Amino acid sequence: MKTISLYVDKGTILNKIAPESKIWYVIAAISIPALMGIRWAGIGMIAVSAVLLLYGKVLRRTLPFLGVSGFVLLTVLIIQGMFWWGNETPLFALGPAVFYVEGLRYALGILINIINILMSFCVLILTTKPSDMMENFVRRGFSPRFGYVFISVFQIIPQMTDTMSTITDAQRSRGMETEGSLAVRIKAFIPLIVPVIMSSLINTKERALALEVRGFNSRKKKTFLNEEVKTAADRYIQIALPVLILAAAIWRITQWLA
Amino acid sequence: MAIIELKDLHFSYTAEEEVINGMNFIIDDRSTAIIGQNGAGKTTFAKLLKGLLKPTKGEILLNGRSTKDMTVAMLAKKVGMVFQNPNDQIFKYQVLDEVMFGPLQIGMDKAAARRNAEEALESVALSGLETTNPYDLGLSVRKLVAVASILAMDTEIILFDEPTIAQDYAGKERLKEIVRKLRSQGKTVITITHDMNFVADVFERTIVFASGKKIADDDTKSVFLKKDILERAYLEQPDVMKISTELGWQESFLTIDEFVGAIKR
Numbered sequence: 166m167k168t169i170s171l172y173v174d175k176g177t178i179l180n181k182i183a184p185e186s187k188i189w190y191v192i193a194a195i196s197i198p199a200l201m202g203i204r205w206a207g208i209g210m211i212a213v214s215a216v217l218l219l220y221g222k223v224l225r226r227t228l229p230f231l232g233v234s235g236f237v238l239l240t241v242l243i244i245q246g247m248f249w250w251g252n253e254t255p256l257f258a259l260g261p262a263v264f265y266v267e268g269l270r271y272a273l274g275i276l277i278n279i280i281n282i283l284m285s286f287c288v289l290i291l292t293t294k295p296s297d298m299m300e301n302f303v304r305r306g307f308s309p310r311f312g313y314v315f316i317s318v319f320q321i322i323p324q325m326t327d328t329m330s331t332i333t334d335a336q337r338s339r340g341m342e343t344e345g346s347l348a349v350r351i352k353a354f355i356p357l358i359v360p361v362i363m364s365s366l367i368n369t370k371e372r373a374l375a376l377e378v379r380g381f382n383s384r385k386k387k388t389f390l391n392e393e394v395k396t397a398a399d400r401y402i403q404i405a406l407p408v409l410i411l412a413a414a415i416w417r418i419t420q421w422l423a
Numbered sequence: 424m425a426i427i428e429l430k431d432l433h434f435s436y437t438a439e440e441e442v443i444n445g446m447n448f449i450i451d452d453r454s455t456a457i458i459g460q461n462g463a464g465k466t467t468f469a470k471l472l473k474g475l476l477k478p479t480k481g482e483i484l485l486n487g488r489s490t491k492d493m494t495v496a497m498l499a500k501k502v503g504m505v506f507q508n509p510n511d512q513i514f515k516y517q518v519l520d521e522v523m524f525g526p527l528q529i530g531m532d533k534a535a536a537r538r539n540a541e542e543a544l545e546s547v548a549l550s551g552l553e554t555t556n557p558y559d560l561g562l563s564v565r566k567l568v569a570v571a572s573i574l575a576m577d578t579e580i581i582l583f584d585e586p587t588i589a590q591d592y593a594g595k596e597r598l599k600e601i602v603r604k605l606r607s608q609g610k611t612v613i614t615i616t617h618d619m620n621f622v623a624d625v626f627e628r629t630i631v632f633a634s635g636k637k638i639a640d641d642d643t644k645s646v647f648l649k650k651d652i653l654e655r656a657y658l659e660q661p662d663v664m665k666i667s668t669e670l671g672w673q674e675s676f677l678t679i680d681e682f683v684g685a686i687k688r
C-alpha cells in the first residue's frame with residue numbers, strides 16, 4: 166500500500182501512548198540539555214530518541230529529515246569552522262581553507278542541538294496520528310484553527326512530494342528532459358513548478374470549501390469523536406518527565422551556587 | 424500499426440508486494456480497454472509502458488524492440504499518455520502554447536507543431552480557444568486541452584488514464600468520437616477506465632486486471648458476459664447489458680444502438 170501520511174501505525178507502544186506524553190517528551194528532550202548546558206546531555210538525548218525511534222520501527226523514516234537538514238548542518242560546520250569570531254587554533258587545512266578548533270567546536274554544539282530537536286520531534290510526529298494530536302490541542306483549549314494548521318502542514322509535505330512526482334512524470338511523458346545539466350534543469354523549472362502551485366491553490370480552495378460545508382466555522386463547542394485515553398504508562402510519563410526537567414534546573418542552580 | 428508485447432512482466436514498488444505479477448499478452452491494432460478494481464495495477468502498467476517505471480523482471484517489446492534500453496524521452500515519441508488530472512501538466516498561459524509544448528519537445532519544427540496543435544484542438548472541439556488561459560476553463564474542458572496536447576504529438580500509440588472522469592455527456596461523446604477517429608487512422612488506442620459504458624460503446628477488446636494479473640482478455644462483449652470474472656474483479660456490466668440480462672433475454676446487447684435495433688426488429 167502507498168501511504169502519503171508521515172504517520173504509520175506500526176502497532177508499537179509508541180503508537181498507543183497519548184500524544185500529550187510524547188509532547189512532554191519533546192519538551193524534556195529540548196529543555197534538559199539546554200538547562201544543563203553540557204554537550205553530553207544533548208548527545209545522550211539523541212541516543213534516547215534513536216532508541217525510541219528504533220523501538221517504534223520508524224528509524225528509517227527519520228533518515229530523509231536528517232538528510233535534508235544534513236546539508237544545512239554541513240554549511241554551518243564549514244562556515245563556523247572557518248570564520249567563527251573566536252577562532253584561534255588551526256586544526257587542519259583543505260587547500261587555502263583553514264579550519265579552527267574553536268569554530269568547529271561551536272558548530273558541533275549547534276549540530277547536536279538541531280539533531281536533538283529534530284529527532285525528538287520525529288518521535289512525536291512519526292508515531293502520532295495527526296487527528297489525535299489535533300484533538301489533544303483543541304481539548305487543551307487551543308483554537309481548532311491552530312490544530313488544523315498544525316496537522317495540515319504535516320499532511321501537505323508528503324502530498325506535495327506526491328503531486329510533484331506525478332507532474333514530473335506527466336512532463337517527461339511529453340518528451341521534456343528533467344535530468345542532466347544545469348541548463349536542462351533550469352529549463353524544466355517552469356513546466357514543473359507552475360502545475361505544483363496551481364494544483365495546491367486548487368486543493369486549498371477545495372479544502373476550505375469542504376471544511377466550510379461541514380461546519381468548521383461553527384461557534385458551538387465541538388464534540389470529540391474519540392474518548393481521551395490515558396494509560397498508566399501515560400500517567401507515569403507525565404509525572405516523570407516534568408520531574409526530570411525540574412531536576413535538571415535544580416542541578417544547574419546548585420552548579421551556580423557552588 | 425504498432426504492436427506491444429508483454430513478456431513475463433513483473434513490477435513491484437516495495438519488496439513486500441508485487442504490483443504486476445507476471446503478465447503476458449500482445450496489444451494489436453484493436454482499440455483496447457483495461458479495466459479492474461482500484462489498485463489492480465492499471466496505472467502502474469501504463470507507467471511501465473511509458474518507461475517511467477522499469478520492469479523488475481521481464482520486458483515490454485514495442486514493435487519487436489525492448490523498451491528496456493529506451494529512455495523516457497525516446498518513448499515519448501512513440502507512446503502518448505493522457506494523465507488522469509490535467510492540472511498535473513498544464514503550465515502555459517495560452518491553450519495553443521500548452522498543446523504545442525509536447526510536439527516541440529519531441530523535435531517537431533514550429534510550423535508542424537502549430538499545424539498539429541490546431542488540428543488536435545479542432546478534434547476536441549476547442550477551436551477558437553487558442554489564446555484563452557487554460558486555468559480560466561472548467562475542469563472538463565481543461566481535460567480536453569490535455570487530451571489535445573497529447574493528440575498533437577501524433578504518436579503511434581495513445582494511452583488514456585480515466586478519460587471520462589468529470590466529463591458530461593457531450594464531453595464523453597467527444598471522447599468516443601476521438602477514439603474512433605484515432606482507430607480509423609491506424610493508431611493503437613488503449614484506455615484505463617472504471618466507466619463500463621464507455622468501454623462498451625467504443626472499445627473492441629477488453630482486458631481485465633486483478634491483483635497484478637490478467638484474468639480475462641477477449642472482445643468486449645464476451646468479457647462482459649463472463650459474470651464470474653466480473654464478480655472476481657469487482658466490476659459490473661454496462662447498463663444496457665444489465666437491462667437485457669434483467670429482462671431474461673437470450674441475446675445480450677452492449678450498446679444502446681444494438682438494443683434499440685433489436686427491439687425494432
Ligand SMILES: Nc1ncnc2c1ncn2[C@@H]1O[C@H](COP(=O)(O)OP(=O)(O)OP(=O)(O)O)[C@@H](O)[C@H]1O
Nearest residue numbers: 166167436437442460461462463464465466467468
Ligand atoms: N509510488 C508507489 N509506491 C508504492 N506503492 C504504490 C505506488 N503507486 C501505486 N502503488 C500501489 O500499487 C498498487 C497498484 O496501483 P495502481 O495505481 O497501478 O492501481 P490502479 O489499478 O491504477 O488503481 P486505480 O483504479 O485506483 O487508479 C496499489 O496497491 C497501490 O497502492
Ligand SMILES: [Mg+2]
Nearest residue numbers: 465466467584
Ligand atoms: Mg490508476
